Each structure stands twice: as structure tokens, then as C-alpha cells.
Amino acid sequence: MTDEHIETYAQDFRSYCIGGLLALVLTGLAFGIVIFEILPHFERLLALAVLAVTQIIVHFRYFLHIGWHSHRDDLQLVLFTSLILFLMVGGTIWILFNLHERMM
Amino acid sequence: MKRQTVLHPGLNLGSADEYSHAQSEPVIFGFWVFLMADLVLFAILFATYASMSVQGQAGGPSPTDVFDLPSAFIETMLLLGSSITFGMASLALKYKADRLHLVLWLLLTFCLGAGFIGMEVRDFWIMMQQGAVPQRSGFLSAFYMLVATHGLHVTAGLLWMIILLVQLRVLGRTTAVKLRLMRLALFWHMLDIVWVCIFTFVYLFGVAL
Numbered sequence: 001m002t003d004e005h006i007e008t009y010a011q012d013f014r015s016y017c018i019g020g021l022l023a024l025v026l027t028g029l030a031f032g033i034v035i036f037e038i039l040p041h042f043e044r045l046l047a048l049a050v051l052a053v054t055q056i057i058v059h060f061r062y063f064l065h066i067g068w069h070s071h072r073d074d075l076q077l078v079l080f081t082s083l084i085l086f087l088m089v090g091g092t093i094w095i096l097f098n099l100h101e102r103m104m
Numbered sequence: 105m106k107r108q109t110v111l112h113p114g115l116n117l118g119s120a121d122e123y124s125h126a127q128s129e130p131v132i133f134g135f136w137v138f139l140m141a142d143l144v145l146f147a148i149l150f151a152t153y154a155s156m157s158v159q160g161q162a163g164g165p166s167p168t169d170v171f172d173l174p175s176a177f178i179e180t181m182l183l184l185g186s187s188i189t190f191g192m193a194s195l196a197l198k199y200k201a202d203r204l205h206l207v208l209w210l211l212l213t214f215c216l217g218a219g220f221i222g223m224e225v226r227d228f229w230i231m232m233q234q235g236a237v238p239q240r241s242g243f244l245s246a247f248y249m250l251v252a253t254h255g256l257h258v259t260a261g262l263l264w265m266i267i268l269l270v271q272l273r274v275l276g277r278t279t280a281v282k283l284r285l286m287r288l289a290l291f292w293h294m295l296d297i298v299w300v301c302i303f304t305f306v307y308l309f310g311v312a313l
Contacts, residue, residue, distance in 0.1 A: 005120060005199060008118065009195065009198075009199050012115065012195055012198070012199075013195060016188060016191035016192065016195070019188075019191070020184070020187075020188040023184055024184065027180055027184060027300075027303075030304060030308055031173070031180075031308070033308075033312075034173065034311055034312050035173060041312075045309065045312060045313070048304055048309065048312065049304070052300055052304035052305070055300050056300055059187075059293060059296060059300065060297070063187060063191060063293040063296070064114055064290065064293050065114055065115055065116075074112065074133070074136065077136060077137065078140070081140040081143060081144070085143060085144065088148060088151060089148075089150060089151045089154070092148075092151035092152070092154075092155065093154050093155060096159070097159075100155070100158075
């Protein structure tokens with residue numbers, strides 16, 4: 001390996017290590033909250049959702065190397081897909097739970 | 105710190121292999137479009153599960169009755185571990201001139217992935233022994249549909265990994281094989297992200313609700 005490669009290797013290696021470590025901590029916290037029944041009911045669900053979103057961002061950033069400095073297209077592709085997913089999942093849940101309440 | 109030229113999301117080969125790096129942009133971007141479309145499939149299954157798991161229990165078992173959290177935790181660790189070992193395989197692909205490192209990391213990834221699938225099948229088996237079969241309720245139909253679709257993706261990834269190991273042996277580290285391995289890496293990391301949603305919104309929410 002040339003000097004430049006040693007430097008980029010260290011950079012890439014660090015990325016996976018940081019990502020792995022953060023993912024482990026976040027997963028541990030999520031399971032810990034449920035198993036040891038920390039926090040009241042609603043806050044527990046909220047904390048789980050926040051931990052999941054954080055972990056997804058960590059995976060995208062450190063394992064899939066998506067960041068602000070990557071190609072504009074890629075980030076826009078991911079953000080646009082997130083918007084579509086949010087609309088579809090959010091909309092489905094909204095409509096079905098609303099319908100469910102009316103049917104009770 | 106030196107910034108590497110980034111042509112596509114995922115680990116770029118960069119100056120470690122200029123030729124393959126130049127070839128990689130269109131195929132990897134195309135694969136990203138597929139991955140995002142695949143996420144749409146999972147999103148709809150998640151939305152179905154979210155409503156079914158609450159409204160569709162039909163007097164049958166509830167999530168708390170059938171989910172085994174320690175088992176889900178082990179599966180999570182196996183899949184997360186395999187994501188990290190695949191990262192090490194990607195680094196070996198990019199920086200190490202020999203095949204040995206790459207093949208060993210891929211084999212380790214394969215074992216972890218196979219362990220994950222084994223645990224999942226065991227979970228399903230135990231659930232079905234307790235009468236929690238897919239046709240019991242809407243909740244269980246949606247559960248098996250979502251989790252098994254993910255499991256099927258992981259199985260496809262394992263099969264893909266075997267094929268690429270054979271190609272590495274037969275063809276060596278050519279540009280085509282490198283680009284295929286990079287796409288498999290993206291697929292694998294993406295499946296780990298889907299699993300993060302499954303263990304949170306299916307297993308943990310199911311028990312915490």
C-alpha cells in the first residue's frame with residue numbers, strides 16, 4: 001500500500017469501527033429499555049422509535065457511506081425515498097387506525 | 105485529511121483501483137435505485153403489520169404471547185456482526201492485494217448470516233408448535249409475511265455470496281467481480297437496516313405495547 005492508501009485505509013477502517021460501536025450501543029439501549037422496563041409506557045415507545053431512527057442514520061452514514069459530501073443524486077435519492085416511505089406508511093397507519101375506531 | 109473522490113454511495117474503490125472505480129458509477133447507482141424500490145416493498149409490509157398487529161389479533165395470541173426477545177436479540181447481534189464483517193471484507197477487497205483476507209471475511213459473514221437464518225427458522229418453528237401459525241390471525245399473517253420476506257432476502261444474499269466466492273475462485277479479482285461484491289455489500293447493509301426496523305417495531309414494540 002502507498003502512503004495515500006494507508007491514510008484512506010485508516011479512514012475507511014475507522015468508519016466501520018465507529019459505526020459498529022454506535023450500532024451496538026444503540027441496539028443494547030433499545031433492548032435494555034424493554035427488558036428492564038425503564039421509562040413509563042409512552043416514553044418507552046418514543047425512546048425506541050428515536051433509537052431506531054438514530055441507528056438507521058448511523059448505518060447509512062458509517063456502513064453505506066452516505067453523507068453530505070457524497071454525490072448530490074445519492075442523497076436526494078435516499079431523501080426522496082424516505083419521503084415516499086413516510087407518506088405511505090404514515091398514511092396507511094392513519095387511515096386504518098381511523099377506520100378501526102369508527103368500526104368499533 | 106485527504107478526501108477521496110466519491111462517485112457513488114457505498115465504499116468507493118477510489119485510487120486503490122482506478123479502472124474499476126471509473127466503471128462503478130452507473131452500475132452502483134442503478135443498484136441503489138433497486139434498493140430504494142425494495143425498501144418501498146418493506147415499508148408497505150411494515151404498514152400492514154402495524155395495523156394488523158393491533159387490530160387483527162382475532163382473539164388469537166398477542167405479540168407478547170409469542171415473541172421471544174432473547175432470541176431476537178441474538179439474531180440482531182448475528183446480523184449486526186455480519187454487517188461489520190462484510191465491512192471488513194469490503195476493506196480487504198479495496199486494499200489487500202491477496203484473496204485470502206477477502207475470502208475469510210466473506211466466509212465469516214456467511215456463517216453469521218446462516219446462523220441468523222437458522223435462529224429465525226427455529227423461532228418460527230417454536231411459534232408454530234404453540235399454534236401461532238400464519239392462518240391463525242391477521243396479526244400472524246402480517247408477521248410471517250414481513251419477517252419471512254426479510255429472511256428470504258437474507259437467504260438470497262447468502263446464495264449470492266456463495267456464487268461470488270466461486271467467481272472469486274474461478275475468475276479472480278476482476279473488475280466485474282469487484283463491482284458485484286460491492287453491490288452485495290450494499291444489499292447486505294440495507295438488509296441490516298430493515299432488521300433494525302423489524303426488531304424495534306415488531307419485536308420490541310410488540311412486547312412494550
